[in-house]
Amino acid sequence: MAGRFFLAFIFIALAVDVRAQQAHPGEYAPADIGYGARLYDAQCTTCHGANGDGVGGVDLRSGKFRNAVTDQDLTRVITGGIPGTGMQAFKFDAAEITGIIAYLRNMNAFDRGSAKPGDSSRGRVLFEGRGGCLRCHRVGASGSRVAPNLSDVGAVRSAASIQRSLVEPSSQMMPINRPVRIVMQDGRVINGRRLNEDTYTVQVIDDQERLVSLTKADLREYTILTTSPMPSFRETLRAEELADLLAYLLSLKGATP
Amino acid sequence: MNTKATCPPKLGERRRKALAERTWIVAAFVALVSFTLHAQVGYDRLLNAAKEPRNWLTYSGGYFSNRYSLLTQIGPANVKNLELKWMYQAAVAGGWQTTPLVVDGVMYLTQRPNDVVALDAKTGRVFWIYRHQLAPDQIVCCGANNRGLAILGDTLFMGTLDAHLVAIDAKTGRPLWDTQVAESKSGYSLTLAPLAVKDKIIVGVGGGEYGIRGFVAAYNARTGREVWRFYTIPGPGEAGFDSWKPCPPAPENFCDGDAWKHGGGSIWVTGSYDADLNLTYWGVGNAGPDWNADQRPGDNLYTDSVVALDADTGRLKWHYQFTPHDKYDYDSVQIPILADITWRGAPLKAMLWANRNGNFYVLERETGKFLVGRPFVKVNWSNGFDERGRPIQTPQPPGQPTWPGNQGGTNWYSPSYSPRTGFFYVPAWEGYATIFGGTPVEYQEGRNFGGGINRPHVPVPGAPAVPGLRRGPINNWTEAAATGAVLALDATTGELKWRFAMTDVTDSGILTTASDLLFTGGREGYFQAIDARTGTLLWKASLGAQIVSGPMTYEVDGRQYVSTIAGLSLCVFSLRDQ
Numbered sequence: 001m002a003g004r005f006f007l008a009f010i011f012i013a014l015a016v017d018v019r020a021q022q023a024h025p026g027e028y029a030p031a032d033i034g035y036g037a038r039l040y041d042a043q044c045t046t047c048h049g050a051n052g053d054g055v056g057g058v059d060l061r062s063g064k065f066r067n068a069v070t071d072q073d074l075t076r077v078i079t080g081g082i083p084g085t086g087m088q089a090f091k092f093d094a095a096e097i098t099g100i101i102a103y104l105r106n107m108n109a110f111d112r113g114s115a116k117p118g119d120s121s122r123g124r125v126l127f128e129g130r131g132g133c134l135r136c137h138r139v140g141a142s143g144s145r146v147a148p149n150l151s152d153v154g155a156v157r158s159a160a161s162i163q164r165s166l167v168e169p170s171s172q173m174m175p176i177n178r179p180v181r182i183v184m185q186d187g188r189v190i191n192g193r194r195l196n197e198d199t200y201t202v203q204v205i206d207d208q209e210r211l212v213s214l215t216k217a218d219l220r221e222y223t224i225l226t227t228s229p230m231p232s233f234r235e236t237l238r239a240e241e242l243a244d245l246l247a248y249l250l251s252l253k254g255a256t257p
Numbered sequence: 258m259n260t261k262a263t264c265p266p267k268l269g270e271r272r273r274k275a276l277a278e279r280t281w282i283v284a285a286f287v288a289l290v291s292f293t294l295h296a297q298v299g300y301d302r303l304l305n306a307a308k309e310p311r312n313w314l315t316y317s318g319g320y321f322s323n324r325y326s327l328l329t330q331i332g333p334a335n336v337k338n339l340e341l342k343w344m345y346q347a348a349v350a351g352g353w354q355t356t357p358l359v360v361d362g363v364m365y366l367t368q369r370p371n372d373v374v375a376l377d378a379k380t381g382r383v384f385w386i387y388r389h390q391l392a393p394d395q396i397v398c399c400g401a402n403n404r405g406l407a408i409l410g411d412t413l414f415m416g417t418l419d420a421h422l423v424a425i426d427a428k429t430g431r432p433l434w435d436t437q438v439a440e441s442k443s444g445y446s447l448t449l450a451p452l453a454v455k456d457k458i459i460v461g462v463g464g465g466e467y468g469i470r471g472f473v474a475a476y477n478a479r480t481g482r483e484v485w486r487f488y489t490i491p492g493p494g495e496a497g498f499d500s501w502k503p504c505p506p507a508p509e510n511f512c513d514g515d516a517w518k519h520g521g522g523s524i525w526v527t528g529s530y531d532a533d534l535n536l537t538y539w540g541v542g543n544a545g546p547d548w549n550a551d552q553r554p555g556d557n558l559y560t561d562s563v564v565a566l567d568a569d570t571g572r573l574k575w576h577y578q579f580t581p582h583d584k585y586d587y588d589s590v591q592i593p594i595l596a597d598i599t600w601r602g603a604p605l606k607a608m609l610w611a612n613r614n615g616n617f618y619v620l621e622r623e624t625g626k627f628l629v630g631r632p633f634v635k636v637n638w639s640n641g642f643d644e645r646g647r648p649i650q651t652p653q654p655p656g657q658p659t660w661p662g663n664q665g666g667t668n669w670y671s672p673s674y675s676p677r678t679g680f681f682y683v684p685a686w687e688g689y690a691t692i693f694g695g696t697p698v699e700y701q702e703g704r705n706f707g708g709g710i711n712r713p714h715v716p717v718p719g720a721p722a723v724p725g726l727r728r729g730p731i732n733n734w735t736e737a738a739a740t741g742a743v744l745a746l747d748a749t750t751g752e753l754k755w756r757f758a759m760t761d762v763t764d765s766g767i768l769t770t771a772s773d774l775l776f777t778g779g780r781e782g783y784f785q786a787i788d789a790r791t792g793t794l795l796w797k798a799s800l801g802a803q804i805v806s807g808p809m810t811y812e813v814d815g816r817q818y819v820s821t822i823a824g825l826s827l828c829v830f831s832l833r834d835q
Contacts, residue, residue, distance in 0.1 A: 070696050070710060175737035196731045198781040199760045200797075218622065224736070 026104035029160030033110055035250065036103025039096055047086060052107050055086070061107040071101050093155040095251065116241070123248025126241055136230065141251060145209045146193065147230065152254025162249045163185050166242055169230035179229055180204055182214065183221035190214075196223065277528045295467040295720045298360055298408045300455050311812035312357045316405045316450035317671060318529040318809065321595040324673040325769045326810045330817035331832060332772035333667070336786045336796045338833045342818065343381035345374075345827040346625075352805045355405045356450070356671075356766070358413075359811035364820075365427065366827070367403040370628045371417045373425055375686050381829065385430035389614065394702050395441040396420035397448075398466035404526065405450030407458060409478050411577030411710055414458045422460055422476055434481035438474065439461060445469050450527045452602075454537060456569045457484055459570030461524020465542045465588065468706035471522030473539050473564070475571060487558045487569030496573065502555035511697035514670065516553035519700040521545030522560045525590040526669050529634055531606070534623055536565045536574055536593070542588035546708025549695030550584035557582055561589050563591025563610065565625060575625035579612045581647065583661060584695055586711075587614040587639060590669045592762025595622060599750050609748055614638065616648070617751035631751035633744055634666035634687050655694065658714035662691035662739070664762075667738040669806040671766030673775070676699065678789050680754055682775060684763045689739030690714035713738050730802070732761045743777055745792060755792030758786075768819070776819055778804025783823050784828070800828055 044221045045054070052060030067082055068074045081089035092100060103110065107141055127133045134143035153162060157172075165172040180202070182190040190212060192204035202222065203213045216222065233242060260661035261613065292676040298314055306312070307319035318324050331339065338834060342754035345351055349369035357366035376382060383498040399419045407414040412433060424433040438460060439445030444467025452459045457475040466472065469488035476482065480714035491497040504512035523542030530537045544560035561580035564573055580587040594609040602618070606624040615636040621631035627646025637660045639648040653659050657740045670684045691711045700706035715737050728734065746752065765778035775789040778805045786796040802824025810819045820829045 069698055070707075072705075072707075072710065119613060174733065175735040176731065176733040178735075194735075197760050199758070199779075199783065250698065 001171075024227060027242070028105055029158070029161040029163075031163045032099045032102035033106045034099075034103075034158040035095070035109060036101065039092075040062075040103050043090060044100075049170050051059030060104055063105065063108070074104065081219070091138055095155055095158050095250065098158040099162075118243030118245075120244070120247040120248035120251045122241075123244035123246065126237070126245050127248055131233070131245065132184050145205060146207055148174075148193075150249065150252055154250040154252040155254060157168040157249075159246065159250055163242070163246050165230075166237075167232050167234040167243060169232060170226065173226075173228045179225045179227075181221070181225065182219055185220050187220075222248040262517070270685075273706075275448065285349060297409065297410050300453075303409070308685055310810075311358065311359075312361065313809045313811050314408065315358070315452070316356055316417060316527045317529070317592055317807075320532065321326055321596060322529040322592045322671075323529075323596065323676070323769075323808060324767060324809075325675050325771070327771045328810055328817045329770065329772040330812070330814055331444060331770070331774065331810075331819065333788055335793055335832055336774060338788070338835075339796055339798070339819070339830045340833045341521050341798070341830050342831050343379075344377060344829070345381045345383075347825040347827070350446070350825065352400045352402060352764075352803075353825060353827075354448075354669075354806050356370065356787055356807045356809055357820060357821070357827070358406055358408055358727050359809075359813075360408060360427070362813045363427075364811075366787075367415060369403070370401050371403060371415065373406065373413060373415055375430060378811060378815075378818065378829075381827075387422055387425050387430040387432065389415070389417050389421070390794070391417065395446065396444045396464075396467060397591055398421070398444065398464055398705075404448060407451035407453040407572070409453040409456075409458065412478065414451045414453065414478070416449060416451055416460050418445055418448070419448050420445040420462060422447065422451065422458065422563050423460055424458075424478070424481060428742055431620075436476060436481040436483070439464075439469070439472075440588040442625045443467065443469065449525060450467070452527050452530065452537065453478065454530050457568070459528065459537060459568075461489075461528070461539060462524050463523040463542070464717075465521030465523040465545050466546045466547065466706060467703060468519030468521065468700045469523065470518060470520060471524060471569065471761065473524055473528070473537075473566060473647055474604055485569075486574065489524065489539075490517050490520035490565065491519065491558065496614045497558035498574075500556040500558035501553065504554065507561050509700075510551050511549075512554065513552045513700070515559075515687065515700075519545055520553065520557060520560065521547075521588075521609055523590075523705075524590065525588070526592055529593040529595050530568060530614070531622060534606070535568050536622070537568050538574075538593040538622065539564050539566065540589035540593060540610075542590055543583055543586050545700075545705045546695075546698050547586040547709060548584055549697055549713060551695060551698055552708070553582075555582065561587055561614075561619070562627075563589060563593055565609070565622070566758050576629060577618075577625045577646065579610075579616070579618070579648075580614045583652075584709075585614070585691075586663050586664060587612070587638075589613065591667065594672060594674045596674050596676065598679070598747060599749055600628065607727070609672075609674055609681045609687075611663075611681065611744075611746070612665050614648075615661040615666035615681070617681070617746055619751070629749070629751055632666075633683060633746060633751060633753070634685055634689070635660040636666070638795025650752035656692060658690035658692055659684060660690045662689040662713055663711050663821065664689070664691075670805075673767040673769045674748060675769040675773070675775075675789055677771060677773060678745070678769075679748050680789065681748045681751075682767045682768060683744050683746065683768060684765055684779075685742045685779065686739050687742050688736070688764045689762070729780070732759065733744040736760070738792065741779055743775070743787065743792070746804055747788070757787055757792045757794070764803070764805040765821075768808040768810060771812060776810075776821070777807065778806075778823065779822055780804075781822055784823065784830075798830070800824075800826065800829075802826065 136147035192206035195202040278809040306314040347368045369463040373383040373387040444464040461473040475484045491726040528539040544557040562578040608620040672683045686740040695709040726794040741763035745754040761780040763779035768776040773789040788807040800823035806822040808821040
């Protein structure tokens with residue numbers, strides 16, 4: 001996709017603000033706005049112009065849209081286009097859509113001069129080296145399978161969500177991925193990550209990377225932990241390094257088209 | 258038979274001949290009558306459907322919609338011997354919500370998008386398939402679903418996604434008539450199983466999420482002509498219209514002066530019928546737009562209500578509104594369960610209702626009088642009722658979770674009532690909340706008319722929202738978003754008698770039987786038999802796909818069968834041969 005190379009640029013100033021995330025509908029995280037700004041530059045300026053007023057009668061900076069009121073409407077227009085007009089259908093993944101909409105909602109207020117982009121290649125070096133991420137995570141054919149595979153994290157998670165994961169891991173842990181501690185009736189202990197669960201059984205990948213399916217009736221203890229084993233990088237990485245890491249993670253689009 | 262021995266010895270030839278002729282006529286008449294009785298499903302049979310448990314003649318097993326069967330061959334002692342007898346596979350992917358009918362050994366069911374299939378209820382072999390050709394411009398909210406059929410005489414009736422009502426010859430699968438009920442490109446559709454009462458076929462329309470004006474209508478079963486229509490959104494001059502209040506002179510936020518014209522009020526599921534009162538009862542869907550209630554001031558009758566309609570005229574006898582001025586999409590998309598119970602020592606013609614808004618209700622079904630209202634799951638949008646049964650609403654601050662969530666404490670999934678246990682059984686979503694947010698939306702024909710954003714609440718601060726409602730075989734909602742349960746409630750008080758917990762939520766209906774068995778499924782794909790008195794699991798089978806329909810039971814040649822649908826497979830069980 002044409003805009004991929006832009007994914008390497010994320011704004012440092014945005015990368016360190018982890019409090020003002022999209023806690024409520026209608027609020028947009030700075031990291032998403034910054035990500036969306038880069039995508040807008042790559043995909044939208046040809047028609048809409050840098051200031052959002054390139055199409056006659058349409059002013060994207062006004063915050064009012066002729067064919068959309070809600071973010072869902074905007075998503076529909078962006079991904080489906082508007083038949084009979086020059087607005088074509090765009091193929092964006094979920095993270096990109098989140099970013100584009102966040103930017104469209106904040107075009108007026110967004111200050112491009114206040115931030116510098118992160119560097120995805122530096123972020124990769126961090127990820128594979130000092131960050132120690134591959135000890136638990138996997139990207140492509142490298143790394144461990146104990147923690148969730150990150151090969152497509154840049155497609156399925158928004159910039160804001162990834163950013164927050166780096167400094168507050170537990171807050172962004174999907175409930176299905178929660179660590180579990182299991183004690184079998186015979187006393188055997190299994191530590192792992194939950195993959196699936198139903199009324200009668202639970203499926204995990206254990207700390208030896210084994211896929212294990214257990215019948216709950218056979219368990220003596222079954223504990224679902226809500227604290228992620230992943231460390232926070234808030235104190236161990238500088239703001240620039242966090243921005244680099246975020247840029248790298250956002251570049252991971254995996255097999256998702 | 259030795260005719261000589263029975264003939265009078267001195268009978269003349271002519272007289273003997275006449276007698277023989279008369280005998281033939283009588284025999285032929287008897288044969289014809291018995292064949293007709295056997296083959297046709299007259300109104301009398303529908304009226305007594307529950308007393309004919311070998312068959313399943315209406316969507317909910319009878320006019321009282323109890324989903325309770327008198328069959329007892331399968332019981333707590335032998336249910337462990339259930340085994341799969343046959344399967345029938347559908348070809349079109351998507352939720353399969355139908356409940357089959359069974360008439361004298363023949364099963365009739367719908368499959369996506371609007372097919373009708375007739376098959377041998379013993380073997381699953383197909384007699385015929387009718388395929389309705391849908392209009393290309395049809396718009397359907399919330400899945401291209403169809404929930405089933407009605408039968409009257411030798412004719413089957415199906416509502417279609419492009420808002421037609423079709424009559425089909427039950428013997429041949431050939432269409433007899435096809436009536437357009439409403440305009441499909443405006444968002445009208447029929448997803449419910451029709452209700453046959455006397456000589457009429459009664460249906461309602463879906464499409465509230467596209468800003469329809471809902472209605473219930475009755476059609477002549479022979480001709481397809483409309484006999485009566487009751488709008489669930491009253492127009493000017495009609496009772497209830499004043500519940501769509503005019504906009505203030507200078508509204509602070511967007512207000513729609515014509516809100517009633519696209520006020521929603523869908524009829525998504527089949528109604529019930531009390532022949533003694535000659536009343537049909539229908540659950541009415543949410544107001545449109547779903548979430549931005551500010552733009553439609555007033556209670557917005559008859560949305561989120563039950564309406565009692567005269568079966569002959571469609572005239573409104575009474576209504577009760579469960580959720581006035583709804584901003585949570587709490588439509589009353591439930592089957593009204595009718596039960597004759599003892600209440601405070603006296604007989605009561607009751608209506609039992611576990612509503613999407615999280616409350617269980619007992620109403621007096623002759624007048625609609627409110628008797629009991631009690632939460633069956635966590636509820637914080639309201640806190641109790643006033644003396645007339647109106648909920649005392651307690652809206653939550655912006656950004657805060659509302660219990661139950663958007664999909665409700667329950668939804669369209671059929672509940673069951675067992676007169677033996679006196680329990681009302683409901684599939685429930687527990688611990689489930691949504692953060693609601695309304696936004697103004699102007700009505701445009703055929704366009705989504707939701708008017709807001711809502712997302713499931715996950716009790717992890719700042720965590721990403723859990724995925725949408727439609728999920729695959731991985732339970733990535735987990736206990737963090739919601740869990741499922743079958744709840745057994747005392748039918749007179751709503752008091753919880755037992756709870757069968759499920760890890761994932763459930764969209765499955767419930768069947769109970771006179772042997773005190775309860776059958777149900779769920780998203781996990783287990784088909785389960787539970788002790789209806791205690792809630793103890795007695796048997797289960799893993800069918801490998803979500804069960805989003807209601808189980809039913811029937812009997813052919815002395816053998817009781819239980820059917821359910823998991824994914825694209827209709828699975829039919831009976832006891833293993835000993």
